[in-house]
Amino acid sequence: MTKKILIVDDEPNIVISLEFMMKREGFEVATAADGDAALAQVAAFAPDLVLLDVMMPKKSGYEVCELLRADPARAGLRIVMLTAKGRETEVAKGIALGADAYVTKPFSTKDLVAQVKALLA
Amino acid sequence: MNAKTRFALAVVLLGLLMTGPFLLTVGILYADLNEAQRVGFHEAMDRWLPIGGLMTVVGLILGLQLLRALFKQYVQGLSAMAETLRLMLGANRNFRVTLDGPPEVQELGRAANDLAQQRDALLADVEAQIGEAKASVEAEKNRLAALMSELAMGVVVCNLDGRILLYNNRARLQFVALAQGPTSMSGGALIGLGRSIFSILERAQVAHALENIRQRLQKGSTESVAHFITTTRTGQLLRAQMAPVLRTEAEGLAAGDDCRISGYVLTIENITKSFEREAQRDQVLQQLTDGSRAALGNIRAAVENLIESPDMEPAFRERFLGVIDDETKRMSERLGKTMNEFADSLKTRWPLEDVLGIDVVAAAQRRIEDRLKLATKSESLDDALWIRADSFTLIQAITFLASRLQDHYEIRELRFRLLAEGKMAFIDLIWSGTPVSSETLYTWELEPMHVAGEVSPLTLRDMAERHGGEIWYQRDKAAHRAYFRLVLPVAETPEMQHVESLPHARSESRPEYYDFDLFNFSDTRIDLDRKLTEVAYSVFDTETTGLEPSAGDEIIQIGAVRAINGRLLRQEVIDQIIDPRRPLRPEGIPIHGITEDMVRGQPTIDVVLPVFHEFCADTVLVAHNAAFDMRFLQLKQESTGLVFDQPVLDTLLLSAVIHPNQESHKLEAIAERLGINVIGRHTALGDAFVTGEVFLKMVPLLADMGIHTLREALAAAEQTYYARVKY
Numbered sequence: 001m002t003k004k005i006l007i008v009d010d011e012p013n014i015v016i017s018l019e020f021m022m023k024r025e026g027f028e029v030a031t032a033a034d035g036d037a038a039l040a041q042v043a044a045f046a047p048d049l050v051l052l053d054v055m056m057p058k059k060s061g062y063e064v065c066e067l068l069r070a071d072p073a074r075a076g077l078r079i080v081m082l083t084a085k086g087r088e089t090e091v092a093k094g095i096a097l098g099a100d101a102y103v104t105k106p107f108s109t110k111d112l113v114a115q116v117k118a119l120l121a
Numbered sequence: 122m123n124a125k126t127r128f129a130l131a132v133v134l135l136g137l138l139m140t141g142p143f144l145l146t147v148g149i150l151y152a153d154l155n156e157a158q159r160v161g162f163h164e165a166m167d168r169w170l171p172i173g174g175l176m177t178v179v180g181l182i183l184g185l186q187l188l189r190a191l192f193k194q195y196v197q198g199l200s201a202m203a204e205t206l207r208l209m210l211g212a213n214r215n216f217r218v219t220l221d222g223p224p225e226v227q228e229l230g231r232a233a234n235d236l237a238q239q240r241d242a243l244l245a246d247v248e249a250q251i252g253e254a255k256a257s258v259e260a261e262k263n264r265l266a267a268l269m270s271e272l273a274m275g276v277v278v279c280n281l282d283g284r285i286l287l288y289n290n291r292a293r294l295q296f297v298a299l300a301q302g303p304t305s306m307s308g309g310a311l312i313g314l315g316r317s318i319f320s321i322l323e324r325a326q327v328a329h330a331l332e333n334i335r336q337r338l339q340k341g342s343t344e345s346v347a348h349f350i351t352t353t354r355t356g357q358l359l360r361a362q363m364a365p366v367l368r369t370e371a372e373g374l375a376a377g378d379d380c381r382i383s384g385y386v387l388t389i390e391n392i393t394k395s396f397e398r399e400a401q402r403d404q405v406l407q408q409l410t411d412g413s414r415a416a417l418g419n420i421r422a423a424v425e426n427l428i429e430s431p432d433m434e435p436a437f438r439e440r441f442l443g444v445i446d447d448e449t450k451r452m453s454e455r456l457g458k459t460m461n462e463f464a465d466s467l468k469t470r471w472p473l474e475d476v477l478g479i480d481v482v483a484a485a486q487r488r489i490e491d492r493l494k495l496a497t498k499s500e501s502l503d504d505a506l507w508i509r510a511d512s513f514t515l516i517q518a519i520t521f522l523a524s525r526l527q528d529h530y531e532i533r534e535l536r537f538r539l540l541a542e543g544k545m546a547f548i549d550l551i552w553s554g555t556p557v558s559s560e561t562l563y564t565w566e567l568e569p570m571h572v573a574g575e576v577s578p579l580t581l582r583d584m585a586e587r588h589g590g591e592i593w594y595q596r597d598k599a600a601h602r603a604y605f606r607l608v609l610p611v612a613e614t615p616e617m618q619h620v621e622s623l624p625h626a627r628s629e630s631r632p633e634y635y636d637f638d639l640f641n642f643s644d645t646r647i648d649l650d651r652k653l654t655e656v657a658y659s660v661f662d663t664e665t666t667g668l669e670p671s672a673g674d675e676i677i678q679i680g681a682v683r684a685i686n687g688r689l690l691r692q693e694v695i696d697q698i699i700d701p702r703r704p705l706r707p708e709g710i711p712i713h714g715i716t717e718d719m720v721r722g723q724p725t726i727d728v729v730l731p732v733f734h735e736f737c738a739d740t741v742l743v744a745h746n747a748a749f750d751m752r753f754l755q756l757k758q759e760s761t762g763l764v765f766d767q768p769v770l771d772t773l774l775l776s777a778v779i780h781p782n783q784e785s786h787k788l789e790a791i792a793e794r795l796g797i798n799v800i801g802r803h804t805a806l807g808d809a810f811v812t813g814e815v816f817l818k819m820v821p822l823l824a825d826m827g828i829h830t831l832r833e834a835l836a837a838a839e840q841t842y843y844a845r846v847k848y
Contacts, residue, residue, distance in 0.1 A: 011415065013419040013444045013448055016441070018422065020426050020441075021422070021426055024429070024430060084412070085411055104414065105414045105415050105419075107421070107422075108421070108425070109422055
């Protein structure tokens with residue numbers, strides 16, 4: 001069964017690349033442009049993994065991550081945070097809030113794909 | 122028994138001694154005689170008694186004379202000498218015993234005179250030594266004060282009660298900038314001799330720092346300096362360093378180590394600006410790193426997709442190329458914008474100071490003429506231009522360029538031009554004759570600057586970079602001239618400039634920023650039994666629209682000056698015009714000289730009174746005809762909630778105390794009587810100055826009348842006739 005990935009980012013320029021890449025790898029893909037839309041999409045689309053940007057309008061990635069982790073029904077959901085914030089403190093915060101991985105931009109697409117696959121294996 | 126009684130007794134005794142034995146012998150003889158012999162005796166007595174009596178009386182008189190002469194010479198002579206000696210001990214040191222009388226008395230007088238001589242020599246010696254010591258202490262104080270006033274850092278010295286004993290000009294400027302409200306008015310309201318530092322700094326924080334130092338001293342640590350950062354009421358950030366002032370051995374260490382601290386020195390730096398700059402720099406870094414990360418991430422993902430999928434559909438390829446194009450453009454824009462916005466905070470890492478452009482040019486000209494014997498001229502110098510520069514390196518650079526030009530192109534004269542364009546200041550070095558090639562300047566730019574044997578490790582390029590400036594070469598072909606242009610940043614509104622334009626800040630005498638006698642001053646409360654010479658005063662005067670406060674007349678100007686330790690502190694003043702919010706009376710204008718134009722746009726009394734109230738806190742008010750001014754202040758009590766309940770001394774009443782028989786107690790008349798020059802009267806501050814001078818002259822006159830304390834002065838003033846006139 002094809003795994004489903006939700007891409008959450010307010011910048012279309014990265015969404016387009018991520019979407020293309022993930023589709024090429026054979027995943028089923030949906031997108032959301034802000035925190036609220038992300039939560040709605042998680043409910044509607046039921047993804048196996050979320051690629052989550054931190055800096056977004058309405059709700060930040062941290063908030064979305066926290067809300068998702070607070071829902072026991074979604075315990076199996078994998079969350080990968082994608083962000084331009086690369087300070088150690090921010091990485092620590094993402095992991096502490098329950099992200100499975102924390103990837104800082106700019107990242108290698110190959111590595112990201114490998115990481116996503118490993119998480120979904 | 123006094124000398125006269127003793128003399129009378131001696132006279133009686135002498136009489137008895139001269140007649141007694143004779144009468145006794147006659148008595149015994151008479152008792153031994155028979156009847157017939159007694160008749161013979163009577164006859165003989167009748168014949169010889171007058172002669173014998175006369176001889177006895179004459180003898181007695183002679184004896185009396187002798188006794189009197191001896192008494193005069195010895196007893197009275199010594200009494201007179203004793204009086205003279207008393208005089209020499211007390212009132213008149215130069216008096217001497219007149220040598221007179223018998224030799225023994227004269228010898229005693231001579232010895233006394235010699236002793237007095239010896240004492241005078243000793244006293245003169247001691248006085249000379251004291252005078253010398255005083256002069257050297259005074260010189261040291263002056264040196265210290267001069268040094269402090271030149272320091273670029275704010276310095277404040279306080280005693281343990283937090284009273285300010287000394288501060289320098291920089292500290293004053295810092296606190297002027299901190300003061301709330303219009304700065305022209307609050308100048309010095311926060312800082313002042315004898316005032317409390319706790320109006321500026323948190324008491325708890327100062328106490329904590331002091332405690333730290335105390336503990337360190339007890340542990341025998343040599344590092345006895347404490348640092349703290351504090352925010353003021355106006356939100357400014359101050360960095361303070363505290364060092365203790367320790368009592369010397371001579372002053373005595375009463376009870377162990379704790380008591381060694383007698384005060385502290387605070388060096389205060391307003392770091393609000395540098396902190397803001399630091400924060401800005403942080404923001405720039407953040408923007409450049411995090412901002413670039415996202416863009417770079419987008420580009421990288423797009424590029425990698427393009428590489429990974431060479432057989433991508435053209436539509437996708439177009440979109441990915443579009444992403445790359447878009448992101449690179451945005452990144453360049455952001456970079457450009459950040460550089461523009463934060464150029465200042467990125468550059469100024471070298472310690473630059475605000476200097477007046479013409480000062481730098483003048484200094485450079487002097488140096489060039491001195492060292493290089495090269496004539497210089499100025500053309501169009503902008504004399505109001507302040508630049509941010511390291512003036513030493515800048516002058517060095519200008520001199521270096523001049524010497525290069527002289528050596529290589531044999532120029533005879535160098536002209537200077539100083540102008541500004543936006544945020545840039547230009548210093549042009551102009552010469553006529555041979556043009557220089559651009560390459561020449563490039564080589565000069567990169568060699569260490571050296572002039573007449575003096576070599577600097579820096580190059581022209583270093584100098585330019587330090588200032589965030591530039592340097593280039595330009596030709597003015599039409600005029601057959603060429604010039605080097607040095608570009609430097611223009612200073613942002615330098616604080617010194619502003620303050621120098623304040624009235625009364627410029628005074629001929631050195632500013633009275635210190636008073637070491639305050640070290641022994643403690644307790645800020647006003648004690649009525651304190652001596653007049655030990656109280657801090659706020660001498661003030663107001664100008665008003667008219668004479669009837671109850672009929673709606675208002676204050677239009679307040680002037681106040683602080684007086685302490687017998688001195689008028691002409692730097693600690695308030696000088697403020699106030700908008701009365703009502704038309705001025707035309708008849709008043711010639712008196713106070715304040716016109717409608719002058720009051721318009723000035724703060725109202727609600728704004729000014731709190732500042733004045735703070736200025737007067739913990740001081741005794743002094744005014745001429747104080748009742749009048751106080752009435753105006755009292756009428757404002759309700760609307761402002763500010764109560765002026767400290768003691769008030771009135772120079773008019775005090776004058777009536779001192780000279781009850783004089784006709785006039787007007788301020789001019791008193792000033793003339795006391796020999797005070799009256800300048801600048803009929804402005805509030807001018808009158809406050811005169812009142813202050815008058816008051817300070819009155820204090821010793823009052824002391825002569827036995828009026829020493831505040832309580833006594835208030836009571837004496839109350840009893841005068843004038844005190845009964847009420848407003």
